[in-house]
Each structure stands twice: as C-alpha cells, then as structure tokens.
Amino acid sequence: MGVHSYDIRVRYQETDKFGIVYYANYYVWFEIARTEFFRSAGLPYTELEKKGIYIVVVSSSCQYKQPAYYDDQITVRSRISAVMNTSFTFEYEVARGNNLLATGKTVQVLVSKDRKPVKIPEDIRKVIERRA
Numbered sequence: 001m002g003v004h005s006y007d008i009r010v011r012y013q014e015t016d017k018f019g020i021v022y023y024a025n026y027y028v029w030f031e032i033a034r035t036e037f038f039r040s041a042g043l044p045y046t047e048l049e050k051k052g053i054y055i056v057v058v059s060s061s062c063q064y065k066q067p068a069y070y071d072d073q074i075t076v077r078s079r080i081s082a083v084m085n086t087s088f089t090f091e092y093e094v095a096r097g098n099n100l101l102a103t104g105k106t107v108q109v110l111v112s113k114d115r116k117p118v119k120i121p122e123d124i125r126k127v128i129e130r131r132a
Contacts, residue, residue, distance in 0.1 A: 002077045004037040010072045020067040026102055027060060030092050034106070037090075041129050042043040052113050053121070058087070060109040066101045068094070074101065083128055084119040086110055 014025045034055075038044060068074055075097050082089040092104040096116065112118050120128065 003077050004040055006033050006036045006076045006078070008032070008074050008076060010068055010070055010074060012070055012074075013038065015070045018120065019070045021070075021072075023062070023064065025095060026062050026064075026104060028101065029074075029076050029094065030060070030062075030078070030090070030104055033076040033092060034090055034108075037078050037080075040106050041127050041130075048124070051121075053118060053124070054113070055108045056111055056112050057106050060105070062104040064102050064104055066096075066099055068096060068101050072096050080128055081105075083120070085119055088120070088128055095118055 008029060010021055013019050014028075016022050035045060038048075045055065074094055077093045077095070078090055080088050081091045087109045088106065088109055090106045092102075092106075093100060094102040094104075108126075110118050110120055
C-alpha cells in the first residue's frame with residue numbers, strides 16, 4: 001500500500017487575514033496524517049504508548065508551492081520513506097485536487113518513558129516496513 005491519504009477541509013481559524021492557510025498549520029496536518037497512517041495500519045499511538053514507546057519528531061521541513069485557502073478540500077498523502085534502528089522518516093504531499101500545494105518531511109525517533117531512544121521493536125518494524 002505505501003501511501004496513506006487523508007482529506008481535510010480548511011477551517012477558517014487555519015487561515016491568516018488574507019484567507020490563506022497559515023504556514024504552521026501544515027505541520028499540524030502532517031501530525032494528523034502520521035496519526036491516521038498508524039491507525040490505518042492497526043497501530044494507533046495509544047497502543048504504542050501502552051507499550052511504553054513514544055514517537056518524537058526530531059526534524060521537520062516543509063516546502064510551500066501554492067497557497068491553500070479557507071474551505072478548500074485538501075488531501076494530505078503520507079508515506080514512510082526510510083526506516084533505521086530507532087527512527088523512521090515520513091514524507092508528505094499536500095494537494096488540492098491535482099494541484100500540489102506543499103511537500104514535507106519529518107524524522108521520528110522512538111523513545112522510552114525516560115526519553116531515551118529505543119530500537120524499533122520487531123512487531124512495530126514489520127508494520128512500518130509493510131507500509132513503507
């Protein structure tokens with residue numbers, strides 16, 4: 001499967017006074033996309049946290065191509081592009097129909113409750129790699 005898509009309607013509070021989506025909201029949408037990616041793979045964050053595993057973002061970037069506007073129906077596509085020992089990388093595309101609005105990337109590290117990096121457990125790695 002690889003790519004997960006999630007649709008969002010731009011809300012008024014996500015825009016600036018010109019009706020254009022405020023840049024930081026793309027990072028909120030990336031977070032929603034990651035959460036839904038894992039949920040659709042049968043691995044919701046709540047289950048990871050029950051196992052004492054937390055996912056933290058250690059790097060993020062976004063390249064803006066075209067603006068999104070209030071009430072636009074947009075799609076956020078996410079996919080895992082790399083899996084390491086304790087981390088993985090997500091890539092994102094935000095589109096309105098066929099128009100690419102932005103691309104982005106985040107790197108996540110798995111950590112324990114005491115905030116120390118942990119090796120990705122095999123059961124979680126299998127889910128991640130199956131979806132990558």
